[in-house]
Amino acid sequence: MILSEKLRYLSYQDHARLQYGRLLWKNPKMKERLLGHWLDLRHPYRDRFQETYRPWVERVLSSDSASDEKLDQEFMREGESLRSIIKEIPPVFGAFY
Amino acid sequence: MPRRELRYPHQVHDWLSLWGKFLRSKSEEATMILIGSAAILLHAYKHGVQEGFLDGSMDVDPITSDESLAMLCYESQIGSAFELKNGWHVNLMPDHVLLEFETSWRERAMKLHYEGLIVIIPSVEDLIKPKLKRGEPRDLRHRDYAVRYRILEGGE
Numbered sequence: 001m002i003l004s005e006k007l008r009y010l011s012y013q014d015h016a017r018l019q020y021g022r023l024l025w026k027n028p029k030m031k032e033r034l035l036g037h038w039l040d041l042r043h044p045y046r047d048r049f050q051e052t053y054r055p056w057v058e059r060v061l062s063s064d065s066a067s068d069e070k071l072d073q074e075f076m077r078e079g080e081s082l083r084s085i086i087k088e089i090p091p092v093f094g095a096f097y
Numbered sequence: 098m099p100r101r102e103l104r105y106p107h108q109v110h111d112w113l114s115l116w117g118k119f120l121r122s123k124s125e126e127a128t129m130i131l132i133g134s135a136a137i138l139l140h141a142y143k144h145g146v147q148e149g150f151l152d153g154s155m156d157v158d159p160i161t162s163d164e165s166l167a168m169l170c171y172e173s174q175i176g177s178a179f180e181l182k183n184g185w186h187v188n189l190m191p192d193h194v195l196l197e198f199e200t201s202w203r204e205r206a207m208k209l210h211y212e213g214l215i216v217i218i219p220s221v222e223d224l225i226k227p228k229l230k231r232g233e234p235r236d237l238r239h240r241d242y243a244v245r246y247r248i249l250e251g252g253e
Binding site: 012092093 | 164170176177191193
């Protein structure tokens with residue numbers, strides 16, 4: 001299946017976390033802030049992010065859309081996929097962001 | 098539970114005015130595309146309509162490629178101090194959502210200037226079409242609002 005087909009069924013929220021995560025990741029202060037939020041003890045996905053998905057999520061956010069095909073192929077070799085890692089980008093909770 | 102207190106046209110205008118002033122104070126300039134029910138309310142404001150929706154919305158749906166604006170939006174998400182104060186929150190939408198609109202939507206869009214913020218809103222007709230496709234009761238009420246207050250050209 002081609003990548004665009006695989007990503008077609010992501011929700012708008014998944015797409016938004018990718019698009020704006022990538023945009024804000026370019027700013028070192030925002031990158032630190034997002035990481036701090038996702039690693040906050042109050043964040044319900046903290047353990048999952050820290051223990052398993054952080055390296056992949058950081059690779060996705062550090063790249064741009066032109067690299068998506070290449071990233072997806074790399075992730076597939078590693079037992080994941082771009083689609084599955086996009087879904088692992090943690091949400092932001094306004095109450096303690 | 099998210100709050101649903103976005104109801105009146107002036108609320109959208111006031112929010113954009115505040116953010117426009119803030120961006121200007123930081124010597125920043127950003128562009129937002131605003132869709133959804135907030136965009137319909139903004140059209141209503143520009144038409145001098147003061148009456149609000151019968152039921153409130155919980156969020157506004159902006160799209161941007163500007164970092165400064167994205168940062169403001171992240172500060173205003175569900176559960177934030179912004180939501181606590183205003184009774185609604187900001188729900189940043191991806192570019193992807195614009196595929197719901199006809200490809201020519203920009204030709205009919207309105208551009209508004211709020212100091213450091215440029216806001217682009219699709220025409221009411223373009224905003225209503227995806228709502229009519231969904232056909233949910235709330236979407237139809239937004240169409241009825243646009244017709245009742247004559248912000249939908251030619252009525253239906």
